[in-house]
Each structure stands twice: as C-alpha cells, then as structure tokens.
Amino acid sequence: MRLGQLLALAGYQNSQPELDGLEIKRVITDSRACQEGDLFIGMTGTQVDGGKFAPQAITQGAIAAIISHTAFDNLSEQDQAKAIAVDDVVVACSKIATAFYDYPAQKLKLVGVTGTNGKTTTTHLIEFLLQTQYAVALFGTLYTRWAGYSKTANHTTPFAVDLQAQLAEAIAAGCDMGLMEVSSHALDQRRVLGCPFEVAVFTNLTQDHLDYHKNLEDYFQAKALLFSETYLQGRAIINFDDPFGQRLAQMITDKPIWTYSISNSQADFYTENLTYLPNGATGTLHTPQGAIAFQSPLVGRFNVENILAAIATALHMGLSLTELVSRLPEFKSVPGRVERVQVSDDQDVTVVVDYAHTPDSLENLLKAMRPFTQRELICVFGCGGDRDRTKRPLMGGIAARLADRVYVTSDNPRTEDPQRILDDVVVGVNANIGDKPMTVEGDRHKCIQTAISEAQSGDTILIAGKGHEDYQIIGREKIHFDDREEAQSALIQRQNLIH
Ligand SMILES: CC(=O)N[C@H]1[C@@H](OP(=O)(O)OP(=O)(O)OC[C@H]2O[C@@H](n3ccc(=O)[nH]c3=O)[C@H](O)[C@@H]2O)O[C@H](CO)[C@@H](O)[C@@H]1O[C@H](C)C(=O)N[C@@H](C)C(=O)N[C@H](CCC(=O)O)C(=O)O
Ligand SMILES: Nc1ncnc2c1ncn2[C@@H]1O[C@H](COP(=O)(O)OP(=O)(O)OP(=O)(O)O)[C@@H](O)[C@H]1O
Ligand SMILES: N[C@H](CCC[C@H](N)C(=O)O)C(=O)O
Numbered sequence: 001m002r003l004g005q006l007l008a009l010a011g012y013q014n015s016q017p018e019l020d021g022l023e024i025k026r027v028i029t030d031s032r033a034c035q036e037g038d039l040f041i042g043m044t045g046t047q048v049d050g051g052k053f054a055p056q057a058i059t060q061g062a063i064a065a066i067i068s069h070t071a072f073d074n075l076s077e078q079d080q081a082k083a084i085a086v087d088d089v090v091v092a093c094s095k096i097a098t099a100f101y102d103y104p105a106q107k108l109k110l111v112g113v114t115g116t117n118g119k120t121t122t123t124h125l126i127e128f129l130l131q132t133q134y135a136v137a138l139f140g141t142l143y144t145r146w147a148g149y150s151k152t153a154n155h156t157t158p159f160a161v162d163l164q165a166q167l168a169e170a171i172a173a174g175c176d177m178g179l180m181e182v183s184s185h186a187l188d189q190r191r192v193l194g195c196p197f198e199v200a201v202f203t204n205l206t207q208d209h210l211d212y213h214k215n216l217e218d219y220f221q222a223k224a225l226l227f228s229e230t231y232l233q234g235r236a237i238i239n240f241d242d243p244f245g246q247r248l249a250q251m252i253t254d255k256p257i258w259t260y261s262i263s264n265s266q267a268d269f270y271t272e273n274l275t276y277l278p279n280g281a282t283g284t285l286h287t288p289q290g291a292i293a294f295q296s297p298l299v300g301r302f303n304v305e306n307i308l309a310a311i312a313t314a315l316h317m318g319l320s321l322t323e324l325v326s327r328l329p330e331f332k333s334v335p336g337r338v339e340r341v342q343v344s345d346d347q348d349v350t351v352v353v354d355y356a357h358t359p360d361s362l363e364n365l366l367k368a369m370r371p372f373t374q375r376e377l378i379c380v381f382g383c384g385g386d387r388d389r390t391k392r393p394l395m396g397g398i399a400a401r402l403a404d405r406v407y408v409t410s411d412n413p414r415t416e417d418p419q420r421i422l423d424d425v426v427v428g429v430n431a432n433i434g435d436k437p438m439t440v441e442g443d444r445h446k447c448i449q450t451a452i453s454e455a456q457s458g459d460t461i462l463i464a465g466k467g468h469e470d471y472q473i474i475g476r477e478k479i480h481f482d483d484r485e486e487a488q489s490a491l492i493q494r495q496n497l498i499h
C-alpha cells in the first residue's frame with residue numbers, strides 16, 4: 001500500500017505529499033527493527049517519546065516516520081522532510097495499523113473479556129464452548145491461537161500493529177470469531193482501537209497495576225472504556241457481585257446488558273444449590289432461557305463466576321443452553337490455573353500451582369483450597385518486581401491469615417532489588433501471622449524444595465504467582481523456570497526419602 005492512500009484511509013492529511021507515492025512494506029514501532037520500506041511510528045511511551053528515534057529508523061531504511069509534534073520540532077530539517085507529525089501518535093498507530101491490514105476486526109465477531117482476574121480462564125472456557133459453531137482465534141496472556149496455529153504471547157493484549165496483523169492472519173486461516181483478553185493497559189494505550197466488540201465481559205475489579213494507573217478509579221475508568229461506544233456494539237455481560245460491576249451496569253444506557261451473580265436472583269444469570277467439591281462444582285444454573293443443572297471440574301467460587309460469564313457469552317452468540325451445559329464437564333483446566341502436580345498415585349501431599357498474583361485472587365484461591373485440605377494449608381508465593389508495590393503487604397497479610405504456614409519467595413524480581421520485594425511482603429505477613437510459622441527464602445527453587453520437603457502427610461501446598469510461566473525474570477535476564485517442574489522434582493525427592 002502507498003503512504004498517501006494509507007494516511008487517507010486512516011483519516012490523516014499528509015503534511016509531506018511528496019512521500020505519498022512511496023510503497024509501505026511493514027508498519028513498525030521499534031526503530032531498532034526498522035528495515036528498507038518500513039513505515040516507522042514513534043510511539044509516546046512511559047519512558048521515552050519514540051519519535052526521537054526517527055533518525056535511526058530513517059537511516060535504517062524507513063520511508064517515513066509518524067511522530068509527535070514535540071519529536072518533530074527536535075529533528076534536523078533533513079529528517080523533518082521524512083517525518084509527519086500527528087496530535088496523538090498512539091491513536092494514529094492503531095488507526096494506521098487497522099487500515100494497513102484492511103480492517104480485519106470488522107470481518108470477525110469479536111468478544112472481549114476485561115477485569116482484574118479471570119480473563120484467561122473465562123476466555124478459555126468461551127473458546128471451548130464456542131468452537132462447535134465458530135472458528136475461534138484466541139488472544140490472551142498465554143498465547144495467540146487458532147486451529148493449526150499457536151504463538152506464545154508477550155503481552156495479554158497484543159500491541160496495535162501485532163494485533164491487526166494477527167487478526168488478518170486469523171481471517172486468512174478461516175477464523176470467524178476473535179476472542180480477546182483486553183487488559184487495562186491495552187485500553188489505556190488504545191491497542192484495540194478499531195475493534196468493534198459484539199460482546200464485552202467484565203469479570204471484576206480489585207487492586208492491581210497501581211504502578212501504572214494512578215489509583216483504583218483510574219484503573220476502573222480504563223476498564224470501562226471497553227463498554228463505551230468506541231468499542232461495544234452488542235451486549236455487555238457484567239459480574240453483578242462486584243461493586244464496580246454494578247457501577248458499570250449503571251453507566252451503560254444504550255446497550256443490552258446481562259448481569260451474572262453467584263446467588264443474587266436479581267441477576268440475569270445466577271446459581272442455586274451450589275456444592276463445591278475437591279474436583280469441581282455442581283448446582284443449578286438460572287438463565288433467561290430457563291434453569292438447568294450443571295457440573296464442572298473447575299474448582300472454587302471464582303470459577304463458577306467464570307462459568308456464568310462464559311455461558312452468558314455463548315448463549316448470546318447463539319448456542320443452545322442444553323448443549324453448553326452438557327459440554328461443561330469436558331472443560332478440565334487452564335494451564336497454570338489451579339493446576340495439580342501429581343507424580344504418583346500414592347503421593348501424600350496435594351500440590352497446586354496457580355497464577356494468583358493479586359490480593360483478591362490469592363484470597364479466593366486460599367479460601368477455595370481450605371475445605372479440601374486434610375491437614376495444613378501451606379502458601380508459597382512472592383510478588384513481581386517493577387509492579388504495584390502496594391499489593392505486596394496486602395498479599396502477605398492474606399497469606400498469613402488464610403494459610404497455616406507461609407513461605408515468602410521471589411516471583412519475577414525484574415530490575416528491582418529482590419530483597420526489597422521480600423521485605424515489602426514480609427511487612428504484611430508479620431502484621432497478621434501471629435504464632436504461625438513463616439520462612440523467607442528468596443531463591444524460588446530452594447523455597448519450593450523446602451516447602452515440599454517440610455510438609456506433612458495430608459498437607460496442601462499452594463505455589464502461587466507464576467502459574468503457566470516457564471521463566472523467571474531477574475534483572476533484565478529471562479531464565480527457564482517452571483513452578484510445575486520444580487514441584488515435580490521436589491515431590492520425587494520427597495517420595496524417594498519416604499520409600
Ligand atoms: C507499561 C507498558 O505497557 N509498557 C509497554 C510500552 O513500553 P513504554 O511505553 O515504556 O515504551 P518506551 O520505552 O517509553 O518506548 C516508547 C516507544 O519507543 C520505541 N523505541 C524505544 C527505544 C528505541 O531505541 N527505539 C524505539 O523505537 C519503543 O518500541 C516504544 O514503542 O511499550 C513497549 C514496547 O512497545 C512494551 O514492551 C512495554 O510493555 C512492557 C514490557 C510491559 O511489561 N507491559 C505490561 C505492564 C503490560 O502491557 N501488561 C498488560 C496487562 C497484563 C495483565 O494484567 O494481564 C498486557 O496487556 O500485557
Ligand atoms: N473470576 C475470578 N475472580 C477472582 N479470581 C480469579 C477468577 N478467575 C481466576 N481467578 C484467580 O486469578 C488467577 C488468574 O486468573 P486468570 O489467569 O484467569 O486471570 P487474568 O485476568 O487473565 O490475569 P492476568 O491479568 O494476569 O492476565 C487464577 O490463577 C485464580 O487464582
Ligand atoms: N500480567 C501481570 C502478570 C504478573 C505475573 C507475576 N508472575 C509477576 O511477574 O508479577 C503483570 O504483568 O503484572
């Protein structure tokens with residue numbers, strides 16, 4: 001596509017019309033990756049205005065650079081001749097990417113799921129339920145995938161250019177449905193601009209990401225964007241048990257809404273006669289299309305919420321209630337979410353790896369595991385570096401109150417001092433632990449080994465925070481690390497000692 005045509009499609013007037021006829025091979029937002037024929041977009045980021053890298057991009061062969069006015073003013077005259085200044089580069093990036101890939105999102109039915117916790121689980125459930133009638137492309141924390149294609153994700157919601165490119169690929173592969181985890185970062189950074197959602201789901205809002213958002217209100221407003229007319233075309237599906245969900249439902253005046261709740265019969269979807277089992281849940285599901293008994297292997301109250309959201313979405317997309325409920329028992333798990341590690345049939349302790357990395361999810365998980373713990377409930381966890389510092393003592397306090405024994409360790413310290421993170425967590429543990437034992441061991445490998453070897457028969461050991469992650473980020477280095485492998489080897493050692 002030629003530059004002039006692309007800018008016109010995206011709604012921009014070209015201030016450098018002599019560049020109009022140049023052919024664009026790719027749209028690129030990292031100057032370091034620029035090659036001959038690329039259009040460089042210098043994004044205004046949290047660290048730096050990417051527009052200042054326009055000279056590098058141009059030297060490496062970019063045909064032109066879309067940048068901020070400030071960055072433009074700082075360029076030499078020669079570079080200015082290849083630069084086009086726009087008011088909001090981030091918005092421009094999404095509009096240009098959307099046009100460059102020929103508006104792929106408009107050719108798919110789109111479902112977006114937002115909320116602090118439950119996005120990955122709920123999207124996996126929806127994917128499973130919808131795939132009998134739709135060819136689904138899933139975009140989320142774990143991967144972008146559709147039938148015959150899977151690529152590990154770097155972000156929960158891809159950046160605009162990648163997202164539009166992948167949507168176009170999904171269509172070429174025959175997909176007719178796009179299912180997306182939509183993070184608050186993505187909404188704030190307009191990564192999903194140009195995506196008209198047929199369904200938008202709100203799971204919940206609790207504390208996280210206060211390193212990025214100014215406060216919880218700011219975080220809520222970012223999430224609420226998904227339900228604005230920019231994005232939502234069809235139905236909103238909202239967790240009515242969440243106070244922010246109730247607020248959101250009141251804010252939406254021009255779109256149909258379905259609410260869901262564990263037990264509030266005012267909601268469109270709710271449950272009755274719930275029984276939580278060590279390996280799932282059963283109950284009666286009330287829906288606008290009638291009531292029906294259900295059974296699922298997913299553990300815990302929070303997973304019943306995820307089921308309600310997924311069933312509501314699938315019903316809106318035209319599937320039949322009886323078929324949906326008949327398939328629920330087949331959906332066993334999501335990688336790294338309440339994932340049991342079992343090395344032998346006679347294993348004497350229960351080990352669960354889970355991705356709980358927020359106060360709310362850690363609390364839910366510990367509460368869900370307690371009724372099925374024969375002896376002690378043991379919690380091994382840490383907090384990520386370069387992330388919301390204020391959630392650390394809260395998570396420490398929750399572990400101390402709800403577990404019988406706490407092991408504090410490192411998660412992904414990233415560029416922060418690991419000791420500082422441990423200290424932040426320990427403040428919360430100390431304030432709540434009373435006489436219960438606490439161990440602090442920054443080496444996650446050693447900590448898991450110790451927790452599993454010190455456990456007694458009948459204990460449940462919960463290893464939280466990293467779930468599916470197969471790496472640990474220490475400094476700027478990413479090393480292989482997998483809680484499930486670590487737990488397995490510790491369990492084998494334990495078995496060898498016992499026998
Ligand atoms: C907060 C955030 O979203 N940060 C993302 C953002 O970084 P940034 O704004 O700090 O970028 P920057 O360093 O200021 O650079 C600005 C621009 O200049 C460009 N640049 C920079 C240097 C250079 O030499 N040349 C150049 O062109 C960069 O490519 C960038 O486009 O743009 C970078 C490159 O495009 C991303 O890698 C980075 O994601 C970081 C790694 C990240 O961790 N993001 C997380 C917090 C995130 O997005 N999480 C959400 C939610 C997770 C969840 O709860 O599920 C997600 O959707 O994954
Ligand atoms: N509906 C829910 N409400 C609260 N906690 C939940 C819910 N669903 C799952 N969890 C807990 O939160 C953890 C993360 O779940 P999941 O990965 O589905 O959320 P997510 O929103 O995709 O997270 P992320 O923002 O990191 O992508 C799970 O491992 C589980 O402990
Ligand atoms: N999407 C979340 C993942 C956190 C996972 C946890 N293991 C950590 O590193 O903090 C984030 O980027 O904040």
Ligand SMILES: [Mg+2]
Binds near residue numbers: 156
């Ligand atoms: Mg996720």
